[in-house]
Amino acid sequence: MPSVCFKALCVALLSAQLPLAVLLAGSASSQQLSSSGRWRLGVFPVASFVRFTSHYGSRIGPSGSVEPHDGLDIAAPLGSAIHSWWGGVVQELITDGSCGVGLVIRSGSYEHVYCHLAGSTWGGTYRSGPVSLSQGQAVATGQLIGHVGLSGRTSGPHLHWGVRYRGQWLDPARVLRAMVASRGTSKRQPAPRVGGI
Numbered sequence: 001m002p003s004v005c006f007k008a009l010c011v012a013l014l015s016a017q018l019p020l021a022v023l024l025a026g027s028a029s030s031q032q033l034s035s036s037g038r039w040r041l042g043v044f045p046v047a048s049f050v051r052f053t054s055h056y057g058s059r060i061g062p063s064g065s066v067e068p069h070d071g072l073d074i075a076a077p078l079g080s081a082i083h084s085w086w087g088g089v090v091q092e093l094i095t096d097g098s099c100g101v102g103l104v105i106r107s108g109s110y111e112h113v114y115c116h117l118a119g120s121t122w123g124g125t126y127r128s129g130p131v132s133l134s135q136g137q138a139v140a141t142g143q144l145i146g147h148v149g150l151s152g153r154t155s156g157p158h159l160h161w162g163v164r165y166r167g168q169w170l171d172p173a174r175v176l177r178a179m180v181a182s183r184g185t186s187k188r189q190p191a192p193r194v195g196g197i
């Protein structure tokens, strides 16, 4: 269940809109990502946020047993636009029973994963409405990369968003907090260390 803290975080994020020119500033190098001040350039991946429905870490799965959850579940209406958190390159197209239709985008030492998308990956290309992405294709920060769907193991429309740093899963909520902190919404607190930064 989402906490009050999560809701406050979301309000802060949604109120911290960046100019389009900044959102579309292009791909970021790993050197850029290593500078904590650059976190403000990251984009919250779901335009029509409803609530956080499952946090990163352990949780009770459908079978009733404890299982790891390597991402953050962000509920949004079916068909909601999904934007790339950071500029990078499409590393992998996913089609399986868990993630469903998904994308992995690499940005330097980071990989960001988007699951339960609408659309399909037929013929080695992910397509959803006007979106058409293939492996190796460059995407800009904030670029439309897909839409919220119901593919894979999901009980309702949401984006499962995962972030890996050098192969290790991060709590995406920490990334979001770093983004908020770097935008000056809490100047007395330094941006938290994320992924070794």
Ligand SMILES: [Zn+2]
Pocket: 054, 069, 071, 072, 073, 159, 160, 161
């Ligand atoms: Zn999830």
